[in-house]
Amino acid sequence: MKPTIQEQTRSQQSDKRKQILSIATKIFFREGYGRASMDKVHSELGGSKRTLYNYFPSKEALFEAIVTQVSDQVLTALRPPLGDADLRTTLVKMGNDYLGVLLSPVGISLYRAMVSEAPHFPELAHTFFENGPSRSSHHLAAFFRDQNAQGLIEVSDPQIAAEHFLGAVRGDIHLAAVLTAKRPSKQMVEAAVAQTVRTFLDGVNPKL
Template sequence: MAPGLDEQKQRRRTEKRDEILAAAAEIFLSEGYGRASMDQVHAKIGGSKRTLYNYFRNKEALFEAIINEVSDRALAALKPPLQEDDLSSALLKMGTGYLTVLLSPEGLALYRAMISEAPHFPDLARAFFDNGPGRGSRHLANFIREQKARGVVDVNDPQIAAEQFLGAVRGDIHLAAALGIRQPSKQLVTATVTQAVETFVRGTELKCDNR
């Protein structure tokens, strides 16, 4: 059965929104939030300005959507893997996926843009933190909380544990990549995450044999 008119309309809206976000991300992440403009985005995608503003009411809303898109990919990497995985394997998959997103061209460009613009746009910086790193640590904290309830780990504060684990995963390699000093190899990413997992597992005093 052919899709109905409502489905076709929704698909076209989704495709148009994705087109706008892709064009905007290229501009915002290369020019920086302060120098980028809605006019630049409009010039890149063409069509009427009304269409652009129908999707995003202003520059800030558009940039927040870009933040959310990159953050959603990072969160997807932190979703608990298959139940049959033990804790170490689960954390290794989560950490590797998370760090891979951070080290992606979009992830690095977004981080650089926010570091540059944060002093001038504190509300935008707060939105970036809440929707990005903050969401990531809260998401992982829920997973650790579930593991604690099952008697797998013993931690006083799952939120702090999540923040510490993600901090160990990022290590220095994320900052080095953001500064353009070096782009880490897959082997270094794996080694960094593996070490972070081993440290976390030892520190949480497992109550069952998951090692």
């Protein structure tokens, strides 16, 4: 069935938005937020400057979209796997997927950019925190509340538990990658996540 004109238009708009985000991501991470500009994005994008501003009215809006895009990848990684996997298997998969996003080139670049720019752009840092780390911990906390309701775990504060779990998963592996630019092997990541899950589950007393 041939797509309608409206469907074709929506598809074209989606493709253009992705193109803008792809170009802007490279510029923001290469130049830093302070030095990046809408003019630089337009220079690499080409076409009408009005088109760029129709999609993103400001540099702040464009960067927020980049942060949200990476955050959405993290939230996808934290979704419980389908099927009847037990809690331990679920947390191992979550941990590996979550760390995989953080250790990706975009994840590392975004973290470095925010640490560098936060003192100069506090509102931007707040936006990053709310759309990134905060969204992730709240999303995982909702999963822990559901596990609590089913009687599978006993945790008095799901939000704090989520923050502790994600912090333990990041551990020194993420910090080392940020500082040294050396990405750990898959085996190192899997071993670290497995140990984190073992330690975490001992603390929440799983009823398995």
